Amino acid sequence: MTTQIDELMTFLSGSITPFHAVEVMAKTLQRAGFEQLDQFDAVRMTPGKGYFVVHQGSSLMAVRAGHSGVEAGLRLVGAHTDSPNLSVKPNPVKGRDGCIQLGVDVYGGALLNPWFDRDLGMAGRLSMLTPDNALRTTLFDTGRAVAVIPSLAIHLDREANTQRSINRQKDVVPLVMLGEHEQYDLKAWLAQELARVDSQWQGARVMDYELSLYDTQPPNQIGIDGDFIASARLDNLLSCFAGMRALIDADDAEWSLFVATDHEEVGSASTVGAQGPMLMDALAALAPDPKLNRMMRAQSWMMSVDNAHATHPNYADRHDDQHSPRLGDGPVIKINRNQ
Known part of the structure; x- marks a missing residue:
């Protein structure tokens, strides 16, 4: 095992x-x-x-x-x-008050709260134009945290623990660096970052990308006896x-x-x-x-x-009493009467 x-x-x-x-x-x-x-x-x-x-x-x-x-x-x-993830938009660079941010789309059925205050990396696929004018694709991974979505301090939102709601367009905007966003070129940075880890891409240009953010926290076994696997x-x-x-x-x-x-x-x-x-x-x-x-x-x-x-022990009432899967009890067979 x-x-x-x-x-x-x-x-x-x-x-x-x-x-x-x-x-x-x-x-x-x-x-x-x-x-x-x-x-x-x-x-x-x-x-x-x-x-x-x-x-x-x-x-x-x-x-x-x-x-x-x-x-x-x-x-x-x-x-x-x-x-579920946060996908980088086609024209994502924005900024305010000396901070550069990236616009993202919420992909799939994401639970948004856990994305806040995480060390976020960026990964996906790049479409490259090489110096000899060949179009190629390659996988990309920053391998490190390059973004964060900071929560608003409790001092500025005293009801955050009782009435917090999340606006995807306004609140879920990762911070990537300090500076003026008009001077930041994401594709140029991606090309530079790729060439830094793989010299074969020296001089290549990023033509397009399919990128998303991910939590850099690695998978782990947790619990006193290691009963649980925690992972994105x-x-x-x-x-x-x-x-x-x-x-x-x-x-x-x-x-x-x-x-x-x-x-x-x-x-x-x-x-x-x-x-x-x-x-x-x-x-x-x-x-x-x-x-x-x-x-x-x-x-x-x-x-x-x-x-x-x-069954979540803190929210057991969200399950049917007669159909409540328990952790560690083996596979679950799902039945959908509407199909």
């Missing part, structure tokens, strides 16, 4: 954005003997071997080819790579880790498929989201013959794996 927890902690630490999570999973799968493909192709697959594809850098699908035919069905596990992005990196490990450890009697999609927090309606064509295209590639494909889907089953809300 200790080894699994250590592996999970390492996975969480490295997966600070969906792009980083996919990179970590891809490297883990490669170390386990999986081969990366541009797209699934049943003709190229050898029974017993593993394969994976990456979609737009933020979604991943991996399969272990079984010795049974695909018409016997697939064992599928689905999870999502994204988590457990929703849903915990399921990504479990699904990936399950596939690596799966036998090869049957076909097994792991799907980690992006954009679940905002509805999944994208080309790399669960409602996009990615999964159905993969199933068509695994069984191109229409009759075989219908047989395969009819015999397959899928688990959609996500986090569940355990």
Whole structure:
């Protein structure tokens, strides 16, 4: 168990954005003997071997080819790579009273209070123009705290502990440095920061970015007996880790498929989201013959794996008395009568 927890902690630490999570999973799968493909192709697959594809850098699908035919069905596990965060706006630089700030969008179902007074790093993906006019993308991580959202002092808001409300546009504006914002060029700073840690990017320009802020506090086991894991992005990196490990450890009697999609927090309606064509295209590639494909889907089953809300001891009344998940009591099976 200790080894699994250590592996999970390492996975969480490295997966600070969906792009980083996919990179970590891809490297883990490669170390386990999986081969990366541009797209699934049943003709190229050898029974017993593993394969994976990456979609737009933020979604991943991996399969272990079984010795049974695909018409016997697939064992599928689905999870999502994204988590609630603060995404940097396209034109974010603002300032007031000698402070430079960045405008951010609240992505997904974020609980905003915990974002205040945290040491925030910045990470994501950059689109670069190299000195020889080639367009390339690369992952980016400050690796250190570069922003903070300071709370207003209690002396200036005596009702903060009883009547506090948060205005996303006004209150959730990270502070990044002192100075005049008109003179600050975020893209120039990003290019400088990237070149500082990787000399291959010397002279390259940032053309665009997909960046978000993250808490630099590393994952940790807490509690007198270490019963709890405290970490950002457990929703849903915990399921990504479990699904990936399950596939690596799966036998090869049957076909097994792991799907980690992006954009679940905002509805999944994208080309790399669960409602996009990615999964159905993969199933068509695994069984191109229409009759075989219908047989395969009819015999397959899928688990959609996500986090569940355990009963909070301070707010036990928020749960149904007859359906109150307890921490440490094992997996939760969710049922939605409206689907």
